[in-house]
Amino acid sequence: MAGPERSWTSEIVAELLLDAEARRTPTEGIASRWPEFDLDAAYRAQDLAVRLRVARGERIVGVKLGLTSVAKQRQMHVDTPSIAWLTDTMELAPGTAVPTDRLIHPRAEPEIVFVLGSELCGPGVTAARAMQSVASVVGGIEIIDSRFTGFSFTLPDVVADNNSSSRYITGSLQLPPDGLDLALEGCLLEVDGQVVDSATGAAILGNPAHALAFAANELAKRGQALEAGWVVLTGGLTEAVPLHPGSRVAAHFTHLGSIVIKAE
C-alpha cells in the first residue's frame, strides 16, 4: 500500500481480514507490513474477528485445530498446533455444494471430528480426560480458504485469519469413541474418483485425542472452555487439495463412513 503506514492494531487486522473474506479479495501478509505483529496480537485479532461475527448474528459452534502435523509445524517453524473458531455459518448441510464463487481459493482436507457431550475446561486436561467429554466421533471435510494472497503467510498471519477457516461438513455416521482406535482410523482422500492421498489419525499429534486436550488447555489460557455440543475439527489428516468448480472430493474412513462434497 502506498503512502504513510497507518498505525496497526489487532482491531484493524480483524476488520481487514473480514473485509478480504467478504470481498473475495486476498490481501498481503500482515507481518510484512506490521513488524511488531506477534502471536498474542494475532490471537487478539482472531478473537476480535469472531466477536464481530457474533455481533452480526453468527453463533460459535466449536473450534478447529491447525498445524497438527509434524510436517506443517516444521514448515511454519513451530512445535505446537494453533486453534481457531467455528461459527454456524461455516457448516455446510449435507448435499450442499461448496460455493466456490463466494470463496477465494478454497482447498479441502479430511478430518476426524469430535462432538462434545460435556464441557471441557483446561488447564491440565489429558488425552484420557478429553475423551471422556466426547459424545461422538464423526468424519468430516474442512474447506480452508486463506485470506492471504497465494496461501502465503506467517504463523501470526494465519492465526489472525482464523486458521484459514471457511466451511466444514461432517458425516452422518456418529460413533461413540469407545472401542475406536483413532490412531489407526484410516482415511482415503479421493478427488474426482481417484485416490490422491491417505492417512490415519496418528497424523494428528499421534492421536486426535491429544489435539482435543491441546484445544482445552490452549483456550484455558484465554479464559475460555470448550462447551457441550461444540464440534472440534482436529486438523487436516492429509495435505489440503485445491477445490475447483465441478470437482468432487470424497473422504472414506475405516469406521467413520464416507463424506462427499461437490464444488460449484
Next chain:
Amino acid sequence: MSAGLVEHDNTHNAAVHRATAQRLSRAYERREATDPVIDGHPHLGVDDAYAIQKQQVAGWIESGDEIVGYKVGLTSRAMQIQTGVDQPDYGHLMRSMFELGHFPIPSTRFIQPRIEPEIAFILARPLSGPGVTMADAVRAIDCLLPAIEIIDSRIRDWQLTIVDTIADNASSGGVVLGGHPVSPRSIDPRLAGCVLHLNGEVVATGAGGAVLGSPLNSLVWLANALGSLGVTLEAGHVILSGAMTRAQSVRPGDTVSAHLAGLGSVGAVFATDTQEAA
C-alpha cells in the same frame, strides 16, 4: 525391415540384456550401486527391462534360490507421477530375501535400503491370468499378513526410470512378515489404516486404498500381467501388494514397526555396525 536386420537387433539386444544383468549382479556382490541401466542404452524399453530381471532370477535359481512370490511396485499415484508411468510393475521375491522380525537384519545385505509398510497376500490356490477377476483373486487368498518390505536399489542414488527399476527386480531387497494371519473375509484392505514408526516416532500414515485404489487391485493386476506371459501364481506364494505410505530410509541400528488396522503389527530391527562385526 529385412529378416536379417531383425535378427541382428535381437542378437544385439540379448547381448545388452546379458551385460546389464551381469552389471546388476556385480552391484549385489560388491554392495555398491552402479550407473542407471539406461545410460548408454536409451532405446531399452519395459520388455527389455523384464528380460534383464528374468536373467538375474534365472541366475539366482541356478545358485539354489527359489521364487516364493512377487512384489507389486509403483502402486501409488505419487510414485507413478514421479516415474512418469500409469502402470505398476512387479519383481520376484526369492526365498533368501525373507527376514524375521526381532532378529537384527544385517544392514550390509543392502546398499541404500528403505522400508515400506504393506499388506501381503498368501495364496491358498493357484491364480492364473489373463482374465482374473476380483472374485477370483479374493477366493484364491488364504490369508493377509502385515509386512515390511525392504526396498533397495542397485542404481546409484535411486536415480531410476521405469526401465531401471524393472531391470533391477523392481528395487526388491527384503521382506519381513507379521505372524498373525487374517482372513480376507474379515477385513476391507482398502480402508485399513497404517501407521509407520521409525525409532519410536510416527513417520508416516496411510491407508490400503493408496495402493492402486485397493491392495486387491494389485493382486488382480499381477495375476493378469504374469498370466499374459504364461506364468501362474502358485499356492503358498507371497504377494506384496504395494506401499501404503511413502518409503523411509533406514540405517544400521534403526527399528521400524508398522501397525495395520485389523492386521496387527510387524517390526524390523536393523543391526548396528557392532552387531554386524560380532
